[in-house]
Amino acid sequence: MDRQVSAQRVRLNREKVLRAAVALADDIGIAPLSMRRLAQELDVVPMALYKHVANKDELLDAMIDVIITEIDPPAAGPDWKDVVRRRILSARSVLLRHQWARQVLETRTNKTPGVLGYMDSFIGIFLDGGFSVDLTHHVMHAIGSRMWGFTQELFDEPAGQDSGPVQALDEATQQAMFQEMATRYPNVLQIAMASAHDEDGVVGQGCDDQFEFEFALDLLLDGIEKLRAQGWTSARAAAVG
Structure with missing residues (x-):
């Protein structure tokens, strides 16, 4: 009662x-x-x-719409790369605050008003920046989950495991593992052991999460700008035109 x-x-x-x-x-x-x-x-x-x-599914969809409102709106300015970069990094900071959100974004298929509005604003940035509809279409595919501030990283550890591959092993076992890796996969070992650990990364433990994300993002944006400047058109769009 x-x-x-x-x-x-x-x-x-x-x-x-x-x-x-x-x-x-x-x-x-x-x-x-x-x-x-x-x-x-x-x-x-x-x-x-x-x-x-109505149910947990609707709850999860609506929770994503809530956190989308925390992402900074597109900044004013003529440089589309700067506008896109700032918005993506703002989204990334939101995922740092709400670390459950990546899992929900990866599994939800329903395009809520918040999700559609966020996608629409990105498309608008490219169109206003002089991109053709054709190039914008392909750019949105290329950006993919980066739009939300995350990607699947190459050296991510499986969820629930320690960031160090041999942390819990004794010294003799560690040495044996390193020797085996050095013999069979020397290049993978060389790159993996060069990783700077970042235990609080939004994507996962392992490499310097923020640096790697921004490095890849800048490469992608620079490449996109070259295509825009060249007036690039896909083969399919050229055939139709």
């Missing part, structure tokens, strides 16, 4: 539910998040939530 009275006292709205869900996911991660757990956090009965979100 006390629980029902409490539910009536707490005035919920959709924004309050979503903000609480984001904060809870920040605290416990996305896997333990449930409608029941969120109801406990808000001190309401679970049924009170269903007036605002």
Whole structure:
């Protein structure tokens, strides 16, 4: 009875539910998040939530829309590369604050209003920067998940494992592993051991996460600018035209 009275006292709205869900996911991660757990956090009965979100799937979609509002809007300026770069790095900082968001972005297929608006703003940056529709189409494919501030890195460690490949092993076993790697995969070992560890990286432990991301992003943007300056057109678009 006390629980029902409490539910009536707490005035919920959709924004309050979503903000609480984001904060809870920040605290416990996305896997333990449930409608029941969120109801406990808000001190309401679970049924009170269903007036605002139909189920967990809708909740996850809406949570992404919430964090998208934290990404800086496109800056004003004639240099499209600078505008795109700043927006992508802003998105990356948002993922650092909400480390559950990458997993949700990778698994959700529903294009919510927030997601569509974010994509639309990127397309607008390119079109306003003098890109053809054809080049913009291919550029959006090339940028891919970088638009959200992450990529799948080459030397990522599997989730839940230590960043050092042999941290928990004794010295003799470490030496044996290094010797085996040096014999069979010398080039991989040379590059992997050159990695500077970054335990708090948004993409994963291993290399200097932020530097590698910006390095690849700048390479990509420079290449895109060359195509724009050349008036590049895909073979398919040229055939149609």
